[in-house]
Amino acid sequence: MNGPQLLQQHAGKLATTVGACYPGSHAIFRGQDLHRDLQSLDWVDLYVYGITGRRLSAAQIELLHAIWVNTSYPDARLWNNRVAALAGTTRSSANLGVVAGLALSEAQVYGGLAGMRAISFLQMAVRRVAAGEDFEQLVLAEARARRIYGYGRPINSTDERIPVVLGIARRLGLDGGEHLRIAFDTEKVLLPHYSQLRMNYAALHAALIADMGLSAREYQLLRIPTFMAGMPPCQVEAAGKPPGAIFPTPVSGVAYAGMAPRPWPEAAAEK
Structure with missing residues (x-):
């Protein structure tokens, strides 16, 4: 079944097994009460559980922490951190800067x-x-x-x-x-x-x-x-400098290969 009939089956309701929020009462996370049953979970443990529906061992969770910690480079020259830094230098919101950096982290060659x-x-x-x-x-x-x-x-x-x-x-x-x-x-x-x-x-x-x-x-x-912890330091540092002071590029720094300089007609300039 597909098309309108399929959509009609799902109209007006959400069929879910991953969880639901009941404001003023409780929240369910994969069949368990988030505030009662899962309070002792490490955040990465909860994150993996949300993705897979199963619990990894304590050793596996520790290894995931190590993978992330050892990839947290606060170097604004890196392609995704650069975006977070540029967001800081333009005084964009912190959230938008980090989200944009995360989006660029999905790079084809090295992301x-x-x-x-x-x-x-x-x-x-x-x-x-x-x-x-x-x-x-x-x-x-x-x-x-x-x-x-x-x-x-x-x-x-x-x-x-x-x-x-x-x-x-x-x-x-x-x-x-x-x-x-x-x-x-x-x-x-x-x-x-x-x-x-x-x-x-x-x-x-x-x-x-x-x-x-x-x-x-x-x-x-x-x-x-994976790369997220390296982004906020770059954004914070960039926001602490004058606007536009992160990676400014002078005209002389551009390798131009277009048309040669040409005169600008006075009539066009007057307009």
Whole structure:
């Protein structure tokens, strides 16, 4: 059934299993009383529970905290933080600046979409290897046909976050998953052919989260706040400076390749 008949079934009501608010009384969060049953939950624990409908272990929640903490770079030169900083320099609202920065975090090459493609590749590789496919041939065919996301990094191919977060995963006993093994094995296959394609942070946290049993869609929702803690410092600092003082660009700084300078007719100027 589709079209008007389908819409009629849903008109005037909301069918939901995720929750409801009863002002003046209580709120239900996935079948539990938010204020009574879930008061002791860590915020990340609640966030994951809202996405997946299941509770992760304390060790898994701690690892998610580590993934987010170690991605919180308050550097306004980074593409998404720059937006938050520019919002501050124009005296925009704090909320709009951070939301705009989060929207830009869904970048194709080094943001949310890159992570989505990384986890999709790793989950596909685990399935196909389990079905008996040759792993090395799979990786090289994928690399030749399209980019394998999660490998390669501009400016410096060494990703300083990997040893830190991997060390935390080892301490928590969460470094033995199949997706993490495939992620490192992929790097071993790629490097002899593409020396610049070292594993980056996207592949690492995509693998760790895949080993927690999350789907690609759940991962996409889970990683939304990944960069967020780095944005407010940039916005606060920019708002404390004179308006327009963040990344001003003089005319001499523009590499112009258009038409050469030409005279402006006096008649047009008078108008």
